[in-house]
Amino acid sequence: MKKILNKTLIGFLIICTMILFNGKPLTLEAQALDIAAESAILVDANTGDILFAKNADIKLPPASMTKMMTEYLVLEAINQDQISWETTVQISDYAYSIAANTSFSGIGLRQNKDYTVRELYEAMAIISDNAATIALAELVAGSEGEFVKLMNQKGTELGLTDFEFVNSSGLTNASLGDNYPEGTDPDADNLISARSAATLAYHLVNDYPEVLDFSSTIHSELDGEPLENLNWMLPWNNTNFAQYFYEGVDGLKTGYTTEAGYCFTGTAVRDGQRLITVVMRTDSYGSRFMETQKLLNYGFNEFNHTELYPAGYQLENQSLLEVSKGKEKEVEIELADSLSSMVRVGEEEGYSIEYIIDENKLNEDGQLIAPLERGEKVGEARLVYDGNGDYGNIKSDRNGQTVDLITVTEVEQANWFMLTLNAIGDFFANIFTTVVETVKGWF
Structure with missing residues (x-):
């Protein structure tokens, strides 16, 4: 019995010594991050380095996180002077049918007025308005079917690997009825991996950082209706959201459908360090923010932005x-x-x-x-x-x-005379080397 206790004590001391004097066990312990999501990833927004990943390459429905690609393409069109923030848009019958469906996210856009791109972009980014998203897609490409082609082309261009876009909003095609985009399957759903969602977010915040002005806006209004951000991690003056607040969060996009569950692409900046997070298929509205907090705490506490060379x-x-x-x-x-x-x-x-x-x-x-x-x-x-x-x-x-x-x-470049001398020198040097090697061979 005494020998068993001694062996146990020795084993315990060895483990303690390893923890105290060897960095590797600490590193492995730090990596043991329990994220209650089917898929998750944490990325440095400066370098693109992945700091943590869980099932990050499986394709899942992203729901309204799909709108990040629509946001990117609209900002690109503005940047290329194809449209402007003040360009006006009329709501098509298709977009209006989505606006009139109270089961979809949105405020209920009207058909008897012109909306500016800025107004529709706010509605899309702040409250995830599906009709506003479709209207912007139609403006940029002429139809949502053509816009979907742009989405997939841009995804490949940006380096997304595991993805397929079938509409601009993130709803399922089945929920769009006969209005599903031409060229896509009527029963299809958008699919993307956490890695590709993070890649899209990386390009969105780096190529068009103005997107953060919209994603960090807590309150706005349109047609007399309030636009209230769906991101509870922002600095709301609301005690109901206090447990979700995280200093430095300024985006990026929530998502929910029955098929997708609750998902969220987040981003936060502290002391000049920006991180990007993605969680997919969490089990409640609030849990996606709590799991994002874990990722951000891990990133900011375990890592420092360091100039190495x-x-x-x-x-x-x-x-x-x-x-x-x-x-x-x-x-x-x-x-x-x-x-x-x-x-x-x-x-x-x-x-x-x-x-x-x-x-x-x-x-x-x-x-x-x-x-x-x-x-x-x-x-x-x-x-x-x-x-x-x-x-x-x-x-x-x-x-x-x-x-x-x-x-x-x-x-x-050396002049012709020096080049000639060098060539002559190389010639005789080669001859000398050959002679020496030959003489050595005799012996």
């Missing part, structure tokens, strides 16, 4: 590249910009960089060819994470962050 950094023993046909035989290279990341507390040493030289810049001997300008790009430096819990990056075209590798100085 400053601009001008040179990797030891790899700071020089040989140059052919230049006045100098070598040129220094350095990072054009800094490399930063959301770094887990205590894992600052878990990062390194690797150089990837552009082979198109090299001759057959692996040398750069003069002339070279100062600051000329000759390759890339890639950030490599060597620690635990690497969930990757939402930008699938990149395996880790990269910055340009550039030349520190210019290298002029």
Whole structure:
């Protein structure tokens, strides 16, 4: 019995020692995040690095989170001067039929007036008005069917991988009746993974940050009807929502249908750090916000935005590249910009960089060819994470962050006389090497 107790005590002491002196158990403990959602993800909005993921690649109905793509395409159309905020819109029979259905989210748009794009965008972003969404889709593309084509094209362009859009609002096609968009299945539903929803949100807040002005608006009005934001994490002056408030939240989009359950794409900023979250298929209106709180707490408490390698950094023993046909035989290279990341507390040493030289810049001997300008790009430096819990990056075209590798100085091309002398020198050097190797072979 005494031996058993001693072994137990020794085992306990070993575990304590590992926790105190080895960062890995702490890291694994930090990663044990229990999120009550079928799918979830946490992303750094600056770098696209994924800080946490749970079933992030399964496609699920996103409900009104679909509207993020409609928001993106409308903002793009404004940015490209195809429409303006003051462009007026008439409500079509189709959009009006949706507005008149009180089971759908919206205030009940009228057909006897013109609405501005700004008014409809507010209704879409704040209260998730389905009719306003359809009206904007029709404005941009002529019909919702054509708009759906744009949605899917843009999704591919933005790097979404697991998705299919079948309408602009996020309702099921079956609920649209005979008005389901041309070219889509009458029983289809929009589908997207948490990873792709986060990717869409990443592009939305970075490409068009003005979307946050709408998604953070708590109260507005249209046609004398109140527009009250469906996001309870905003700073409401309402004690009923106090448990859901989270400092720094300014978006982004809620969603609910029977098929989708309660879902939410959130974003918050603190001390210059912005995070993006997605939770899909939670079990109640409020639970999606509580699970989002867990993700945001984890992100802000466990990670710090850290500059790991400053601009001008040179990797030891790899700071020089040989140059052919230049006045100098070598040129220094350095990072054009800094490399930063959301770094887990205590894992600052878990990062390194690797150089990837552009082979198109090299001759057959692996040398750069003069002339070279100062600051000329000759390759890339890639950030490599060597620690635990690497969930990757939402930008699938990149395996880790990269910055340009550039030349520190210019290298002029040598004149014809020097090139000739170098060629002659190389010729005799090769002959000498051949003779030496031959003589060695005799012995």
